[in-house]
Amino acid sequence: xxxxxxxxxxxxxxxxxxxxxxxxxxxxxxxxxxxxxxxxxxxxxxxxxxxxxxxxxxxxxxxxxxxxxxxxxxxxxxxxxxxxxxxxxxxxxxxxxxxxxxxxxxxxxxxxxxxxxxxxxxxxxxxxxxxxxxxxxxxxxxxxxxxxxxxxxxxxxxxxxxxxxxxxxxxxxxxxxxxxxxxxxxxxxxxxxxxxxxxxxxxxxxxxxxxxxxxxxxxxxxxxxxxxxxxxxxxxxxxxxxxxxxxxxxxxxxxxxxxxxxxxxxxxxxxxxxxxxxxxxxxxxxxxxxxxxxxxxxxxxxxxxxxxxxxxxxxxxxxxxxxxxxxxxxxxxxxxxxxxxxxxxxxxxxxxxxxxxxxxxxxxxxxxxxxxxxxxxxxxxxxxxxxxxxxxxxxxxxxxxxxxxxxxxxxxxxxxxxxxxxxxxxxxxxxxxxxxxxxxxxxxxxxxxxxxxxxxxxxxxxxxxxxxxxxxxxxxxxxxxxxxxxxxxxxxxxxxxxxxxxxxxxxxxxxxxxxxxxxxxxxxxxxxxxxxxxxxxxxxxxxxxxxxxxxxxxxxxxxxxxxxxxxxxxxxxxxxxxxxxxxxxxxxx
RNA sequence: GGGCUCGUAGUGAAGUUGGCCUAUCACGCCUCCCUGUCACGGAGGAGAUCGCCGGUUCGAAUCCGGUCGGGCCCGCCA
Numbered sequence: 001x002x003x004x005x006x007x008x009x010x011x012x013x014x015x016x017x018x019x020x021x022x023x024x025x026x027x028x029x030x031x032x033x034x035x036x037x038x039x040x041x042x043x044x045x046x047x048x049x050x051x052x053x054x055x056x057x058x059x060x061x062x063x064x065x066x067x068x069x070x071x072x073x074x075x076x077x078x079x080x081x082x083x084x085x086x087x088x089x090x091x092x093x094x095x096x097x098x099x100x101x102x103x104x105x106x107x108x109x110x111x112x113x114x115x116x117x118x119x120x121x122x123x124x125x126x127x128x129x130x131x132x133x134x135x136x137x138x139x140x141x142x143x144x145x146x147x148x149x150x151x152x153x154x155x156x157x158x159x160x161x162x163x164x165x166x167x168x169x170x171x172x173x174x175x176x177x178x179x180x181x182x183x184x185x186x187x188x189x190x191x192x193x194x195x196x197x198x199x200x201x202x203x204x205x206x207x208x209x210x211x212x213x214x215x216x217x218x219x220x221x222x223x224x225x226x227x228x229x230x231x232x233x234x235x236x237x238x239x240x241x242x243x244x245x246x247x248x249x250x251x252x253x254x255x256x257x258x259x260x261x262x263x264x265x266x267x268x269x270x271x272x273x274x275x276x277x278x279x280x281x282x283x284x285x286x287x288x289x290x291x292x293x294x295x296x297x298x299x300x301x302x303x304x305x306x307x308x309x310x311x312x313x314x315x316x317x318x319x320x321x322x323x324x325x326x327x328x329x330x331x332x333x334x335x336x337x338x339x340x341x342x343x344x345x346x347x348x349x350x351x352x353x354x355x356x357x358x359x360x361x362x363x364x365x366x367x368x369x370x371x372x373x374x375x376x377x378x379x380x381x382x383x384x385x386x387x388x389x390x391x392x393x394x395x396x397x398x399x400x401x402x403x404x405x406x407x408x409x410x411x412x413x414x415x416x417x418x419x420x421x422x423x424x425x426x427x428x429x430x431x432x433x434x435x436x437x438x439x440x441x442x443x444x445x446x447x448x449x450x451x452x453x454x455x456x457x458x459x460x461x462x463x464x465x466x467x468x469x470x471x472x473x474x475x476x477x478x479x480x481x482x483x484x485x486x487x488x489x490x491x492x493x494x495x496x497x498x499x500x501x502x503x504x505x506x507x508x509x510x511x512x513x514x515x516x517x518x519x520x521x522x523x524x525x526x527x528x529x530x531x532x533x534x535x536x537x538x539x540x541x542x543x544x545x546x547x548x549x550x551x552x553x554x555x556x557x558x559x560x561x562x563x564x565x566x567x568x569x570x571x572x573x574x575x576x577x578x579x580x581x582x583x584x585x586x587x588x589x
Numbered sequence: 590g591g592g593c594u595c596g597u598a599g600u601g602a603a604g605u606u607g608g609c610c611u612a613u614c615a616c617g618c619c620u621c622c623c624u625g626u627c628a629c630g631g632a633g634g635a636g637a638u639c640g641c642c643g644g645u646u647c648g649a650a651u652c653c654g655g656u657c658g659g660g661c662c663c664g665c666c667a
Contacts, residue, residue: 025627025628025629027625027626027627027629027630028623028626028629029623029624029625029626029629029630030622030623030624031623031624032623032624032625032626033624033626034625034626034627034629036627043627045626045627047625047626049624050624063618064617077625078625080625081625081626081627083626083627085627086627089627105599106599106600106617106618107599107600107617108599108600109599109600110600110601110616110617112628114628116600116601116602116615116616117600117601118600118601119595119596119600119601119659119660120659120660121596121658121659121660122600174666174667175665175666175667176665176666194666194667195667219666220666221665221666222664222665222666224661224662224666225660225661225662227666344593348592348662348663349663433667448667449667450667475667477667484667487667488667489667534667536667549660559659559660560659560660560661561658561659565659
């Protein structure tokens, strides 16, 4: 007995077929029973007449989500009975035999897309039921298609997919590791890789030249709406004999564009993907991952207001801070309580408050207007381009704080005014990240992004720079609608330069060798220059299919506190397992 | 670690300025009726110690304190 898929049933009109699936719904008319049977290809209506006595008797006891097999003749429906809303609505199967393959208790969550959707907590606990929903089925298939597009593209460019170890080593930089106790080496641990970074660089030394991988990455950091707890997937790639990031960017860009348009069916804001230096992005958008679907660029008014007598601005400017502004079109219509909400957002990012000017009936209306001269008010309006109906919001503080505050507000205003067109994807490369940055708390110099990237100009430039903060790395992120979807860089393949960049932070050669022995060693044996990057697949997919929660695009995600509500992991293990691992559990404060 | 927020039948919601709440509605569930439905329809029924603990009060789903769990955010995280 061969089974026919529901989507193919129409082609079998007039023949006898066998279909199998779940009872999507049952409509019992007393002397006639309809069952909508669902498989992974769609729905089809079974008609069960009393003449098929055994089938009819069984159908009377059938409930939603029972698993059935049905054999019967595919019959074209009378015109008046056709249902244009479903793909198989032109036909129905007149069942001759029904076989009950399995029963089902009433479901704790809905498996229909429409109507009430259960809370996420329940959906995750019963994920196997949630996955029956057509939308979730489609997500899983779409994701597989995206994998295929990426693999086809990389294979076509002669890249080789290589799987790197999951049992790897703890890395001192970056996120918190997941540790795995090593049974054969009591007291020692593997770590799950935060990224295949070191392995892929070693592949370059190994002569692979063009590597990629759809790689699992593991990080034990708290989750967010756009950040999974624990594990996620990257399109990780690396390429030898590349000395500038532009080579990588222009190599990967067509793939992403095609994912946006061909795969995602979205419009690109611009076919030219801008390259925006990090500092410029911070100054113009207040973010290193700006959403470019809308404008609202920040205006620096520090020079304009250099001689103001308004105390708040004056003090900040005298202390080396800045005054910047953001013009919000239509912002004059914001209510007091709405502005209070934006003020709270500003404060959460470190602002003391949120000054603003509304432009109504040709007049600047503002609590601070009386502290500003007419010339200053005119200059503010001219510089920001504000017109009637707009509002201008000010940030005044140290430059980094102001950028952060206004960047966050820019995003919040865009949400409020609905400026994020879901059918449009705006891409950008953020380039030239600072190699070093100042740690805010300690005030000490630290690596900005990744210590393994090449400082522009190499060791000589590091040596020569008086202010180490001015050293730039050939390091780049790709941004998609305000989400960072890729990070990469030209790597430092030179042992001497590696020692140098660590030396600036006070680490000696012995430290570097202890921490990154394999890589340093490898680099002594003819390491080619190389560069690469890694795209966050889950996050990219989420944006392409228009979800705003990343758990929606993963089959079995953990919840926000790292618990798999379905499998109940993590869990307690047997004492014998701990003994094997030479471990004793002792809870510490 | 911190901030905000949510927790009411199987599911989704209403009620939350204390009292006609003996907690409302929809879906689902159970029983019965129904031969053209496709959100089938009709009649009836069951199902909730309002997350948990404690307090205030004559009286608590409602107020207070604590606690547990979820979500969003900050920290953290390429």
